[in-house]
Amino acid sequence: MTANRLTYPNRRLGLDHKWFIHEPTIERLPIVWPQGQRVALWITVPVEFFPMDATALAVRPLGTLDRDYPDYWSYSNRDYGSRIGIFRIMRILDALGLRATAAVNAGAATRYPRVMDELLQRGWEFMASGIDMGQPHHGNLSVEDERYLIWTAHEVLAKVTGKNIAGWHSPGHSQSAHTLPLLAERGFEYVTDWANDDLPYMMSTPAGQLCAMPLTYEWSDRALLVHHNLTVEDYEAQVMQAFHRLHGEAGHYKGGRILSLSVSPWVLGYPHRVSALERVLTRIMEVGSVWHATGMEIVATFKAQVLHS
Amino acid sequence: MMMKDPGRYAYLPLIDRPRIRWPNGARVAFWVAPNIEFYELNPPDGQGRATWPRPYPDVLNYSLRDYGNRAGVWRVMEALERFGVRASVSLNAAVCDHLPDIVDQCVRLKWELFSHGVYNTRLIAGMNEDDVRQVIRDSVETIERHSGQDVVGWLAPAISATETFFDLLPEFGIRYTIDMVPDDQPIPIKVRSGRLISVPYSTEINDIRVMGVRGYPPEKWAAMIKACFDQLYREGADNGMVVCMPLHPFVVGQPHRIAALYDVLQHITSHSDVWLATAREIADWYYQHYYDEALRFQPSVKATRA
Numbered sequence: 001m002t003a004n005r006l007t008y009p010n011r012r013l014g015l016d017h018k019w020f021i022h023e024p025t026i027e028r029l030p031i032v033w034p035q036g037q038r039v040a041l042w043i044t045v046p047v048e049f050f051p052m053d054a055t056a057l058a059v060r061p062l063g064t065l066d067r068d069y070p071d072y073w074s075y076s077n078r079d080y081g082s083r084i085g086i087f088r089i090m091r092i093l094d095a096l097g098l099r100a101t102a103a104v105n106a107g108a109a110t111r112y113p114r115v116m117d118e119l120l121q122r123g124w125e126f127m128a129s130g131i132d133m134g135q136p137h138h139g140n141l142s143v144e145d146e147r148y149l150i151w152t153a154h155e156v157l158a159k160v161t162g163k164n165i166a167g168w169h170s171p172g173h174s175q176s177a178h179t180l181p182l183l184a185e186r187g188f189e190y191v192t193d194w195a196n197d198d199l200p201y202m203m204s205t206p207a208g209q210l211c212a213m214p215l216t217y218e219w220s221d222r223a224l225l226v227h228h229n230l231t232v233e234d235y236e237a238q239v240m241q242a243f244h245r246l247h248g249e250a251g252h253y254k255g256g257r258i259l260s261l262s263v264s265p266w267v268l269g270y271p272h273r274v275s276a277l278e279r280v281l282t283r284i285m286e287v288g289s290v291w292h293a294t295g296m297e298i299v300a301t302f303k304a305q306v307l308h309s
Numbered sequence: 310m311m312m313k314d315p316g317r318y319a320y321l322p323l324i325d326r327p328r329i330r331w332p333n334g335a336r337v338a339f340w341v342a343p344n345i346e347f348y349e350l351n352p353p354d355g356q357g358r359a360t361w362p363r364p365y366p367d368v369l370n371y372s373l374r375d376y377g378n379r380a381g382v383w384r385v386m387e388a389l390e391r392f393g394v395r396a397s398v399s400l401n402a403a404v405c406d407h408l409p410d411i412v413d414q415c416v417r418l419k420w421e422l423f424s425h426g427v428y429n430t431r432l433i434a435g436m437n438e439d440d441v442r443q444v445i446r447d448s449v450e451t452i453e454r455h456s457g458q459d460v461v462g463w464l465a466p467a468i469s470a471t472e473t474f475f476d477l478l479p480e481f482g483i484r485y486t487i488d489m490v491p492d493d494q495p496i497p498i499k500v501r502s503g504r505l506i507s508v509p510y511s512t513e514i515n516d517i518r519v520m521g522v523r524g525y526p527p528e529k530w531a532a533m534i535k536a537c538f539d540q541l542y543r544e545g546a547d548n549g550m551v552v553c554m555p556l557h558p559f560v561v562g563q564p565h566r567i568a569a570l571y572d573v574l575q576h577i578t579s580h581s582d583v584w585l586a587t588a589r590e591i592a593d594w595y596y597q598h599y600y601d602e603a604l605r606f607q608p609s610v611k612a613t614r615a
Contacts, residue, residue, distance in 0.1 A: 272537035
């Protein structure tokens with residue numbers, strides 16, 4: 001009964017899978033951001049749809065409706081983000097001259113055309129983010145079903161925006177063992193689900209390479225404010241700590257770092273929290289040596305240096 | 310087939326909606342919603358989820374809630390009276406039968422009473438429409454009989470729901486619901502017949518959610534409400550907003566927390582452009598001035614099912 005615990009088929013130097021190699025951040029070739037800025041500020045805004053009928057999920061992304069069906073209450077609390085919260089976030093970013101990268105569920109792209117129009121006008125980048133928050137990716141999906149999810153998500157977002165869609169973020173950072181090759185097969189350039197570095201790195205799949213981008217989970221608003229139940233003052237303090245540390249490391253190691261800021265309209269977009277975003281971004285921009293960029297701008301800069309060195 | 314979405318309100322983005330002006334040019338309509346509740350010591354089984362975490366009798370959890378009715382609610386009344394704020398009570402109708410002294414005092418304070426079902430330990434989830442009708446009728450009639458007020462608002466007991474309960478509310482004179490929380494302004498709610506609107510209820514700053522469940526210290530809760538108010542007060546210069554302060558006397562009415570309520574009330578009432586309103590007054594104003602205009606967005610509203 002216990003023999004399988006005493007055999008170690010993947011015990012070897014390096015990792016127990018082949019998606020990428022072990023590369024300690026501090027030993028990486030330094031990346032130089034434009035004008036030698038220390039920190040790339042990468043703001044991502046999830047544009048999401050949490051359906052009421054997703055009552056039995058294999059994976060439950062943070063924010064999944066948590067009351068009994070029909071959960072009008074939680075549905076409308078998340079919906080608030082797309083009615084009101086996201087416009088507050090846009091106002092703050094506009095005032096500071098910042099653009100974000102929107103991670104958009106296909107279901108939200110079609111449901112909230114007014115949001116999409118406003119984002120298009122602002123020149124934000126769009127990442128595909130699955131169908132909706134009720135359709136996470138997981139090992140029980142067949143390859144065909146998952147391919148259909150990824151193809152549809154890509155196609156819908158490309159059609160709604162008229163843009164080339166290069167980035168992917170699975171609902172709730174969820175993947176199966178097939179997600180990466182399917183993303184490469186579909187032509188995605190970067191993926192944001194793995195939470196294991198402060199810098200981009202390359203992933204290999206049988207269908208081609210992908211760039212892994214460090215979209216924060218740890219100091220995202222949803223992790224700190226929803227998962228850990230912290231106050232917005234705690235959130236501000238932790239984001240600023242992350243920023244100052246990364247800023248310092250960039251100077252010390254002579255290599256650029258990324259501050260990923262994930263801002264959820266149904267979390268930080270509420271009136272009791274949204275001023276924290278304004279304060280954090282204002283302070284970050286005041287410190288300076290910050291390159292504010294979208295996902296693909298960072299990926300392109302990284303790849304131009306790493307792949308040609 | 311389950312619904313993917315409620316299909317009961319139109320998508321109205323913040324940047325593209327009718328502008329609301331409150332009486333006397335107030336930027337914010339502020340209303341306070343104490344939930345005055347009765348939890349049964351021994352409620353019926355088979356409601357889908359257990360009422361109490363411990364087996365009968367759950368003395369600790371029952372008494373924590375009863376504290377609100379013995380001690381907490383009187384502190385909340387004193388605080389609100391001190392600042393001249395009339396509350397709108399989310400009332401379990403059985404409080405009228407068990408503890409009429411509380412209801413009498415609410416009436417003396419000119420507080421509004423609206424229905425929060427019969428008991429907080431009787432969910433409407435899973436009921437057929439006629440059973441739901443009985444709960445609505447019983448609660449409305451009981452409150453009206455004891456208070457002499459007509460009841461025009463509804464929040465389902467323990468925020469339980471059926472797909473169609475909204476449709477039944479207008480049959481009993483209910484004019485506003487707070488069973489959905491998608492907005493900082495009132496919005497029309499689509500029902501089979503009659504009229505219904507949603508009055509905002511700021512669930513995110515609810516004392517039970519913030520201090521009871523998340524365990525925030527009272528001063529952090531107060532800071533949260535003040536930040537909420539300040540933001541909407543700013544936005545309200547352009548488009549009138551609603552700030553609702555949901556309360557539970559068994560949470561905020563504790564002696565280690567009540568000072569935070571005074572702090573919040575002091576902050577809010579020290580602003581000039583605030584309309585201290587009841588939920589009914591907010592609903593009436595909205596019906597009178599904005600309902601028809603907002604309604605033109607409604608015809609396209611319909612639930613989607615997979």
